[in-house]
Amino acid sequence: MKNIQDLDTSGARAAETFIHGGTRYLVVPQLAVDVPGQPAMITVGNSDIDALVYRWQDETFVPHTRLPVPGGEDAEFFEIGGRAFLATASLKSGAGPYELNVDSVIFELKDGAFIEFQRVPTFAAKQWTHFTIGERHFLALAQGVAMEGTEARNPSKSAIYEWNGECFAEFQVIDSTWGYNFAFFEIGGQRFLAYADHVARSRVMLWSGTRFEDFQLLDGKTGRAFQFFEAQGEAWLAFACLHDDTVLLRWNGTGFVAHQTLSGPGGREFVWREDAQGGELVQINFLLGSREAPVTSLTSVGYRFADGKLVPQRELPTSGATDACAFEDSGHAYLVVTNSLGADIRFRTPSKVYRLGA
Template identity: 30%
Template sequence: MAQFKRDLNIICLSPFTSGHISSQNKVPWWTQEGEVQMVQSKGSRGLRVAGAEATVLSFPASQIFSNCDYFPAEFSLVATMKIPRLRQKRNEYIFSVVEEGSDSLLLGLRVSENCLHFLFMPPGVRGRRRQSFKGVGLDDNRWHTLVLAVSGLYATLTVDCGLPLDRSADVPHPSFPSALSTRGSRFFIGSRRRMRGRFSGLLRQLVLLPGSDATSRLCPTSDPSLAELSVPQVLRSTPLQPDHRGPLYPYEAEARVTLGNPPPCSGPEQGQLWFNAQRKGLFICDGLTWTTLLHNPERLDYVEDYQDLYTSSETFDVEIFSVPSEGLFMAAANRDSRPGSGIYRWRNGSFQLYQNISTQEARAWKHFTIAGKIFLVVANSREAEPELSVIYRWNQRRQRFLRHQTLETHAALDWEAFQMHNHSFLVVANHRRDSNHNILSVIYRWNPDTQLFEVNQTVATSGAYDWEFFSVGPYHFLAVANTFDGQTTSISSTVYVWLDGCFQVFQSIPTVGATDWETFQIHGRVFLAVANSQKVSQRGPSLYSINSTVYELNTLTQTFIRFQDILTHSAVDWEFFTVGEEKFLVVANSHDGSSYSLNSVVYRWQGYEGFVAVHSLPTFGCRDWEHFSTDQGSFLVYSSATSRLSKVFKLRTY
């Protein structure tokens, strides 16, 4: 195995030590044109190396391989970077090892649109080889930390402490990497020694580490996208530049003070400070949004009855969304077809009716955007021939939602919208067809040419009630809540994972009349909560007071395992929300076997104790909870499936 100079070897970004970072008082964050720039983005610092000469950002391989010229049989590459969106067919090198005499690439790490490529030249083989990791989404203008572990013929990629992706060489090369000689070669940071393929993003750390997978040295961590193994000190702290006038901070900022409404934050305001006197917080504009510098974390004190919202008929679901330049809206899924379902707009501190849309026993709304266009899709459940659910599109000129497309559904109870790999999808929960609950639910994909959704995949479901989409690292999941198979509610609900161009079964989880899945993350831990509604027994009455369960993803077994059981009463919805730094779950308790007038409960996350009940809210036929925030504060709204009265609650904080 190669002998390194140190146990932990940073591929040194030489500008740190050779004086290329400017320390002039007026521009301490970046250098003169043509040199390395130090840039702070989204609260963290990195180096922009695109403007430097390739030779400046290079060094002989002998600086690392001092006692032996050969790579170790196992090694890891750790990189933290922020990459802007890349055009098609554009490739950029994070680093490369190049033979000086022939200019041949011996080894390199390259990024392209939504892909990462590990390139190497096996000893004694003509032409280089490539191991590609597709769909990793590194070029999204966000910070990411990746660990690429190489062991013989295999390479494993871990992004942001997520699930690992494995690749093996297409053609076996048993001599790689242990027989790869670095004699007479140089490391190049952010390039392949040429102008073409220069790295345009920001680099925060770049580490070469001998031995097996280094993921365990970084993960778990509270901030996986910025996991640290060896970040240079200059990128960690904010330097002060003393002179005869005293310390000079790294930027000068204009300060504004308001009582709540944020001032504009765009390019011209970048670096400005804003003090929110109402919430006692100090923020800085990063050119896009206001980023928190200092704040007094809010804590939930109590829940206050805020607005009685009378709808045209019973309401099965509410969906909160925003329309740019128009404000906050709420879509209510109402039972009666006339006047249909209501779209409400938040004005003067309350929801007011804005538009009525004709629906057929609407059970759910889902809001989504595609290429800046705003859509709403409704799940119509009234039996008719054919049964049609409808997609509506926001018309900016008429300031209304207009019909865009109809899709055949069967007693549809829910829609889920999501995006993967630059494609937009919809999935419908088809509950039953006549008396048959074991039918197909359908996944649709948006066709940008026709501007319509088309069938992409069908999935067998049993009384499907809800779909939930979520991602863990580079993996994408769909969970379906199966309620009833025609005989019993004690059946399995299924979690699917996207593999090889379609959703495949990942795990089946026993549930009891499952009506909702809610996914959320707390300190890097991934949870999935199911609402169990009732246990139907062929002998004796049905049971409504049963446990609903919170599951946690175990990264070792790669399965969801039971974390906590919570007694609920025909639970039909979970809603996860945060207030300040506190995390909460609220459950919709709808029926206990004798009454619809029940307390729905707010649970607070308390670490090792799990979720602990902190507030009980009287509700009647509660069907759905939604959390939202406005300039007036944070709110919860619930819909009633047995009454025209839905309610808005205000979360009072201190």
């Protein structure tokens, strides 16, 4: 593994790569920039900044454009009937006091340009997940926060939106408190949607044919993310928690059962990448400790199966890491990792592009 590029990012919160019109893009939403004279804290900074859009060229990402995504948390690319869209999630705006009632914007891509398509009123938005059921297109939004002094004027519950041919309209509200993530997957013809919440019980929901119903409540609090994958002839669901254990669950035919504890606290995100060796699960670790005194210099891990268990095979030094994405080009495999906080608890810290070896 070789670090081939440092991206000049500030509070980077997500990495989304995709190909459109023959060009590979990388979108990196940013949470905040440091304000001179402010103390070093995860909860401060100026959130009125842009998401960075890069273009892949000669084994490097070059700046392409910037998108107005204040307090950026996520970007999700998808296509509908030949049209291409990018849904972005904004946690907040302002430089203090902060406003959590903000619009999250869906852009449409046309000839390399990102054009505002729809504004969705959101409250502390964290993540969009696009999925399809038959010919129907859905966007699941994880959002919300439960903190003293915050007041929701926009819809505050996590929700699912459906494409109605012209825009995305609310389809189903999810019982939620402090939403972080969704993951859609199918097993044996059944369609599931896993939902991670920081305060409420994280859960797996099952599509009934008309809506998603609770299927299985999960142990562990401070849920952050899921990764579904199939390997070793089994179906797996990795579940990351910030202040609890990050675990691997196995599908036993009727539900998910505990299979392995991957790590203690600190879990934030995953990426599963298939390869000739059977596949690698990369676990991105965010921080330890509290928001007031975080430890950001952690090690993120790449796992592979050995004797029925996931075993660490690769270590990545990260700093307040938040996300990763993998892709292949010209016979090489690459991994992008976003870092959001330096060891000094400042937002300005580079995100990394790695070329992976065998």
